[in-house]
Amino acid sequence: MALAGVRRYAAVDLGASSGRVIVGEVGGGSGIRLREVCRFDNTPIRVDGVLQWDIESIWAGIVAGLRSYDCDLSGIGIDSWAVDYALLDERGKLLGNPVHYRDERTNGVPEQVDALVPPERLFAVTGIQRMPINTIYQLYAERHSTALRSARHALLIPDLIVHLLTGALGSELTNASTTALLALRRRDWATELFTDLGIRDDLFPPIVQPGSNAGPVTADATGQVGVPVVRVGSHDTASAVVGVPAQTADFAFISSGTWSLVGVELPRPVLTEDARKANFSNELGVDGSVRFLRNVMGLWLLQESLRHWEADGDPQDLPALLDQAASLSTRAVVDVDTDDFLHPGDMPSRIREECRRSGQPVPERPVQLVRCILDSLADAYRRTVREAAALSGKRIEVIHLVGGGAQNALLCQLTADRCELPVIAGPVEAAALGNVLVQARADGAIAGGLSEMRQRMTSVVLRRYEPRT
Structure with missing residues (x-):
């Protein structure tokens, strides 16, 4: 039964081993309540020896979750793991599955990039930890590929799902900041790094802010046409930290x-x-x-x-x-x-x-x-x-x-x-909780900054562990 004054937001939370669609109910005097409506496996596949994400299976899980929810939604938000991206052609068509960050194509690549962009300079610009999985190293490893030469756009995983839902293009800030391709102080793409690496500097769409509206759902298969899609903190850790009580x-x-x-x-x-x-x-x-x-x-x-x-x-x-x-x-x-x-x-x-x-x-x-x-x-x-x-x-x-x-x-x-x-x-589902909180604030259902949003977690079950001698 629908509760008066309750707004409902679907958090599509994609993890490296599973995905889930969780609906958060805001209002009705009971704080925020989360309800999992769908969970599906996210199992990588190998194609011609390359470890990839099965984006068709991921999309099918999201669609099934959204279709299975039969109450009105006030918004949908997407968060996922970082660094991986999909390539799209001029018509917005996928040029294959996104490559998994654990694929071995970046072995030895950080050292190659060092010769073009010294580590000290890269950190000064981007402020990001050196890891072979970083987007900068993935892109450099792919610089001569047919797919990258044919690509018009690169979209990080949450931005890809937003695009499939709405047709909109954008690069949400919190996830973009993990790529080691974002100028931290300017909070915009570090075009000078793309130039140094010999990669087009307009490959990723412009930066968009968490809390902004990407537009309504246009994908008929979801059963949620017209529902607003909000760009939350789309890196799942960004949403999870919003959800820290x-x-x-x-x-x-x-x-x-x-x-x-x-x-x-x-x-x-x-x-x-x-x-x-x-x-x-x-x-x-x-x-x-x-x-x-x-x-x-x-x-x-x-x-x-x-x-x-x-x-x-x-x-x-x-x-x-x-x-x-x-x-x-x-x-x-x-x-x-x-x-x-x-x-x-x-x-x-x-x-x-x-x-x-x-x-x-x-x-x-x-x-x-x-x-x-x-x-x-x-x-x-x-x-x-x-x-x-x-x-x-x-x-x-x-x-x-x-x-x-x-x-x-x-x-x-x-x-x-x-x-x-x-x-x-x-909470276990901190990312979904943070996702819902940002949606609810964008919708006007709640107000305030991070501290005020965290005060609303009155229904979250917590356990405290004291250090033993």
């Missing part, structure tokens, strides 16, 4: 999923040489905020280990493994950000080899390997939180851990222990 400004965040993004929210970027050497990013957020963070490999190590065990005929029950792992003590810790862990494959063997190489006990059993992964993640969180505080001068009293990792009680407790700070876990 912070009661104080003195917090760090960990957006924990396939990747873990660990950092602090600031009013201004940190572009010091120390920040560059520490490999931190300055990603732009909603309302002019800056997410000063570092990408940590995240639960990918656990997901890929589970996938390998299942493919090897030895499927594992994750809840049982986590219960057993909680009773073990720390035996080995690896650097989760080593490049050997980036690509798909036999993750358990890679972790064991890293333990042998570093002279640590080798986790032979699955439960030991799970404990090694979680200890290693918590250790990486500790290092990153402390460096973020030291480099930014930010005081940290509490850590907010949001996303899928908030459901992992052992990871949350180990993080509190290692960081020696309380950890507040939740």
Whole structure:
């Protein structure tokens, strides 16, 4: 039954392993309520040896989710992972699937780009962490391809979905800032970098702001023709940080999923040489905020280990493994950000080899390997939180851990222990919550800045973990 005064907004939240359509209800005196209406797998495919996103399958999941919702919507917003892009021709037709950031085409490419754009200059312009997955390296690797020569437009993944929904072209700011192709101070495309790399500087559409209206849905198949599409913080971490239920400004965040993004929210970027050497990013957020963070490999190590065990005929029950792992003590810790862990494959063997190489006990059993992964993640969180505080001068009293990792009680407790700070876990669907909040504000259903929006999260279930001695 429809509630009087309630506005409903669909958040299309695309993660690296699954997508979901979640409807947020705003008003009616109950804060904000989220309801998942559809969830679908997002499984990459290999075509001629190239790892790609199956954009047809992703679009079908989005359409099914939107069609399945039978109440009136006041808006739709899209958020997704960063850095990957699709190429379109003059008629707006896709020139193939977007290539997956874990494809090996960028191996060795950062060093090639260094010869054209020194790392110090690249960081001074863009403020972005050096990672082989960055859009700048993907584009340079593709510079001689037929697809890129034929392309009229490149669209980041959320901008592609907005285009499929509405026909509109634009590059939303928060996601554009992750590409290492955006001039951070100008908040516009760094055309000088495109020139240096020999790539057209008009490949990406103009920058558009989070909270702006992209236009009404025109895609008949969705069943939502005419519903406004709002450009939210389209990088899922931008939306997730809007969805952090912070009661104080003195917090760090960990957006924990396939990747873990660990950092602090600031009013201004940190572009010091120390920040560059520490490999931190300055990603732009909603309302002019800056997410000063570092990408940590995240639960990918656990997901890929589970996938390998299942493919090897030895499927594992994750809840049982986590219960057993909680009773073990720390035996080995690896650097989760080593490049050997980036690509798909036999993750358990890679972790064991890293333990042998570093002279640590080798986790032979699955439960030991799970404990090694979680200890290693918590250790990486500790290092990153402390460096973020030291480099930014930010005081940290509490850590907010949001996303899928908030459901992992052992990871949350180990993080509190290692960081020696309380950890507040939740919401799990922080990205969808932030997506809905930005839509609702654009629609006039709520008002205020980030602090005021976060005060509306009264119905969010949270769990607090205190550090153990």
